[in-house]
Amino acid sequence: MPNDIKIADYPFVPATAGEDRAFGIREQLRDAIIDRRLAPGTKLNEAEVGELFSVSRTVVRAALQMLSFEGLVRTERNRGAFVANPSPEEARQVFDSRRLIEPALAMAAAERIGPTDIAAFRDRLAQESELISERGASARRAEIRASGDFHLLLAEVAGNAILQRFMEELVARSSLVIALYGRTGASSCGHSDHGSILKALESRDGALAGRLLVHHIDHIEGDLDLRSLEGRALRDALTSP
Structure with missing residues (x-):
């Protein structure tokens, strides 16, 4: 997922003084989901979240809408919001x-x-290289985002706006699955694979780049462990490390 998400990217967020607060809550909830402190299926009670952050339910609802837009939260009518719980079959469908x-995009x-595009790809690879050497939850989250950004840049360079929108959703859903079920504790979106894909693109060998992407996606999916996870209660997940 891109690193430069802004409030303006969410047209349904009201232009009020609470929008920055909503974005901050979105960030903390997102981190708790990616860190596995909130397990799939956990209910995100608006009143409880509002109490924890001392904000109105309107602000909480805006934060949850952002997460729903990214595929990290699902909302059910008359039931509320829940951490997305991708099943093994849903994960397979994503990949x-x-x-x-992605081969068509390649x-x-x-x-x-x-x-200019090549320079942008190389910048992404440089960011990934830096993050691979770092440790900790924040570095892991950043690595997942940087890895997703490589694929989103591929879609951007391909120049098909409709497929680019599809990829934004697929990368968001992939990032959730990887963060929740990746065995290695990293993005599993092999850095060396990205380098090989870029070389093929630089050579304008789209067929080779497509084959490398398929192998790369196989690698990502092969690293998943789709066993059920146990997480903390909402209050504990948001108030303790």
């Missing part, structure tokens, strides 16, 4: 979809790629 879409990107 099957990526296997279909073909298009290989035809369109230019020096």
Whole structure:
């Protein structure tokens, strides 16, 4: 997922003094989900979250809408909001979809790629290299985001706005699955794979880049352990490390 998400990216967030507070709550809830402190299926009670952060339910609702937009939270009518709980079948569908879409994006990107795009890809790889050497939950979250950004940049360079929107959702859902079920405790989105894909793109070999992407996605999915997880209660997850 991109690192530069802003309030303006969420048109449903009201333009009030509480919008920054809503974004901050979104960040803390997101971190708790990615860190596995909030397990899939945990109910995010608006009143409880509002009490914890001393804000109105309107502000909480805006934060939950942001998370729903990213695929990290699901909302159910008359029941409330819950941490998304992707099933093994849903996880397979996410990666099957990526296997279909990303090789086509690679073909298009290989035809369109230019020096500025190559520099942007190299910048992404440099960020990943730095994060791989770091430790801790925050570095892990950042690595997952940086890894997702590589794939979103591929979609951007390909120049198909509709497929780019699909990829934004798929990468968000993939990031949740990886964070929840990845065995290695990292993004599992191999840094060396990204380097090989970039070399193929630079050579304008879209077919090779597509094959490398499929292998790469196989690698990501192969690192998943889709056993059920146990997490903390909402209050404990948000008030303790």
